[in-house]
Amino acid sequence: MIEVYYPILFLGFFAALLAVIMVSISILLGRRTDMGKKEEPYECGVEPVGSTRDPIPVKFYMVAILFILFDIEVIFLYPWAVISRQLGLFGFIEMVVFVIILLVGYFYILGRGALKWD
């Protein structure tokens, strides 16, 4: 019974091995440059030191988040596309309803002004 789990064990082992090899190769072969900027924590391009209450532009975040939302929702179209012939007209109407629901969201963010750049 336990044999069936060997592949998972191997997978874990090789994943760990690969990670160790890649890190050690970059330590051994890579060039080291110690600069001030590199020591700082990465904060998405925002100055890491200072008041946390400073207003920062969130335009990029907004667009990125909205893009991801729609992107993931549209992935739902793929399984439908694969068997769209079997599903026929009914499946098509269902998918139209789904797209309309997405469109409502799109018109909402347009009306809300979430995509305005200035």
Add this chain to the structure above:
Amino acid sequence: MIDYTSASIDFALLGPEIALLASAFLILVTGYVKSLGKLSPGVAFVGLVIALVLSLNQWGNQSSGFFGMVTCDDFGSAFKVIFTLIAILTLLMAHRYLSHKSLNRPEFYALLNISTMGMMVMANSTDLVVMFLGLEIMSLPLYVMAGMARRSPESNEAGIKYFVMGAFASAFLLMGIAFVYGASGTTDLRRLVTDYHYIVGNFKLYLYSGVAMILVGFGFKVGAVPFHSWIPDVYEGAPTPVTAFFSVGPKAAGFAVLLRLFVFGFAYIGLLSDVFWVLAALTMTVGNIMALRQNNIKRMLAYSSIAHAGYILIAFAVGGDSAVSAAMFYLVAYALFNTGAFAVLVLLETRTGCKSDFSELSGFSRLHPYLSSVLALFMFALCGFPPTVGFFGKFYLFSAAIQSGFIWLVVIGVMNSFVSVYYYLRVIKVSFFDQPQQTFVPVTYSPAIIVVLLITLAGTLGLGLFPQQLLDISQSAIFAFL
């Protein structure tokens, strides 16, 4: 291959849900068009009324669709009617409050309708996955509604806390569903019932751990005691009409699912009665004792809602149709007088600078004898005094428990009711007998909130004098699935 286009997909079952979703979409699309934005509350109201009519229409109709995942029965329809009524009352009391606090955005009304739709999906589901889906449709708008007052730190805290705790609870629930699926190979409640000999015989451990996690997940949602810690902060921080909605809507939905799961689904697990015994006793006691120490009325009502959840949990320990119909009766009664109490709070908070502390009530009765009497009546109903409906709610619950021999649980329940009298009557004491510290700023009424007060008042008194009708309805709703 299953015929996906077959008639088993029956949209007539989802009429109320579709009406709510359509109205919410209409609000989202038109809300930010200049001249149409003001119509949002009206659109939401029309959607809710259509959903109410369609739900009433489904009464007496027994059918199942979507491959048995959605079942339309009297139990579900009764809860759908309760949800829409709660949402309508919330909408009526919210409009002026939100304008006063400059929170009157179209999203509120859309979120309210979507959340109500999630509750309906929960009440109608006979499949664990659909149940989870309904729970998430209900919860996600609630998180946003709790944090709606963006400029208020308390509201932000409420939103974040509710979101983190709610997501945590959902994770438990989902893990539990996975375990039950692992034990049984199905998420269909009916198959879980018919195959129980096989499941319990072979995969007892997995089934039990799954059921325990599901219980934890829904325990969070209804605020049963080891899982109640989020309730006071969220209830205090959220805008008051939203709190009114929280304290009855999601609670009723959670109990609807719990009833379906643990009275119909997993009733064969004998151990569950003891688990619910402990949960009920703990929830009642902790809720009532913590409520004693509160100085803020919203916070007091938050702990009181925990205590009332404890009373309803008695029915789960007892089981059987008389206890379950008593629980349903209690839910309706609680929804009525609790919404009424919150409506008075909303009126009080529509004045500038009011935070709903007890001390702010002094001098209330001199300026507003009628309104303060109404508040006093709701407090009597929360205590469970006759002739209000609160008395019959407790009476039916406790008598059902005594008939099944749960004497000690009833003793704990009655003792808790005595304890609760102290903090409910404190509201009356402060508003009627305390010397006012500062001048009481007068309250201004709006027609909508007067309608809310009249409906809740009529329900609290009318059902208190004639409780039999409601009891009959809840009994026939229970027979639909027992």
